[in-house]
Amino acid sequence: MAASSGTAIHNTVEDLCNLDISDRDEGEMGWLHSTAREALERNWKAERQEFLGTPRHPRWKSEMFSKAHDGLIGALGFLFEKAGLSKRELSEVSIQSWRQVQDIVLETEATLESDCGRMMGRLDLLLLDPSSSEGGVGWIVADLKTGRPPRSGLDEKVRRQLLFYRDLAKQRSPEQNSITAEGWYSSNETIYVAHGPSILEEAIDAWESMKVTEEPFQATPSESACSFCDWKAWCPDWWISRSEGLLDGSRMFRDEVTELVRLDHDSGAALFERTTPTDQEGSLEGSDYRFGAILKGKALEQIKQFEQDESGGYLFLGSVRVDGTIVHMGDWSEILPWAPLLKSTSY
Ligand code: SF4
Known part of the structure; x- marks a missing residue:
């Protein structure tokens, strides 16, 4: 949802930057507010359609539109500032x-490719920087961030992302003396500048290490790595580590691999049995640990679908919320068949 909202804001900024106003009267006022809102509504609608069309999605939160609108206004404020205009409604x-x-926007949603053709970056905005102090007009590579702003400096991953865009832009235009990479955080209306030497060599090394192999990479389960890993539902190592107590399984929001014992279709009350891994390949057996759950919304629809398909088997339960001895599952959760991927499917 946050990504969809961010994309709607990005696309709206792009639309406004590329808006054809060549035949409009230069003194005309009071047009941007409605034009920006209409463009955001259009992009919001398109994102909603895409969101609801994806198989793994939670509830669409229409109430987030006003937050997106605030984000858009924040993003436009950065553009005013860069163009030398005072803050205004x-x-x-x-x-x-x-x-x-x-006039200061050189490119929107530009795709930059490395000379070697192996890497590319898609930057939000490439702008002229009339205030550059390094002789001549500089450039700004700006990445619009609609999520949570950093507490102090830029997060290391974001810093590397920004420097990567900067380095690709430099490689494409070596004659350009000054290129600055900036993260524009709309929620706190703050610009963070990324500093540092070129990172292209490191990026190429990273690219090399990501080549597809027949066997999966060596798993390195850890609390910080596994907590928000999207791969978890297909990774047997995670469940082994959880079962062996190497990972915390007592958080309020947690994941489980289970077998459905019974389900009451009307109330959504279910009983699950937690499984135990029996080998490194994802094989499981039952256990004597059972827990009750209340399923609502999308989670209830998904489990009914599994029952209807009569596919049987074990289930990965993602993001269940534990309240005392009862587990709650709803639009924020997901249920997938337990089917670890042990070999590359495209090697
Ligand atoms: S769940 Fe598996 S793939 Fe994901 S971080 Fe943990 S060990 Fe790595």
């Missing part, structure tokens, strides 16, 4: 002022 932006913004 959208209703006070004239066509002339918006032209001033458009």
Whole structure:
């Protein structure tokens, strides 16, 4: 949902940067507020459609639209600042002022490819930087961030991402003296500049180490790595580590691999039996640990579907919420057949 909302904001900024206002009167005011809102509504609708069309999705939160609108206003504020305009309400932006913004925009959603053709980056905005101090007009590679802002400095992964865009832009335009990479965080209206030497060599090394192999990479389960790993439902090592007590299995939100014992279709009450791994290949057997669960919304629909398909087998339960001795599952959870991937399917 957060990603969809972010994409709607990104696409709206892009639409406004590329808006054709060539035949409009330069003194016209009071147009940007409604144009921005209409563009956001259009992109929001498109994202919603895509979101609901994906097989693994939670509930679409329509109430997040106003937050997205605030994010959009924050993002446009950065553009005013870079164009040398004072902070202002959208209703006070004239066509002339918006032209001033458009004049500093070199590219939106630009794809940059490394000389070797192995890596690419898709940057949000490439702007002229009239305030650059390094002789001549500089460039700014700007990445719009609609998520949570950093507490102090940029997160290391984000810093590397920004430097990567900067380095690709430099490789493409070596004559450009000054290129700055910036993360624009709309939620706290703060710009964070990424500093550091080139990281292209390291990026190429990383690319080399990601080549597809027949066997999966050596798993390195840890609390921080596994907690939010999207691969978990297909990784047998995680469940082995959990069962052996190497990973914490007592959080309020947790994942389980289970067998469904029974389900009451009307109330959504279910009984599950936790499984125990029997080998390194993802094989399981039952255990004497059972727990009750209340399923609602999407989780209830999914489990009914499994029953209807009569596929049987073990189930991966993602993001169950534990409240005392009862587990709750809803739109935030997911249920998948337990089917670890042990070999590459495309080697
Ligand atoms: S769940 Fe598996 S793939 Fe994901 S971080 Fe843990 S060990 Fe690695």
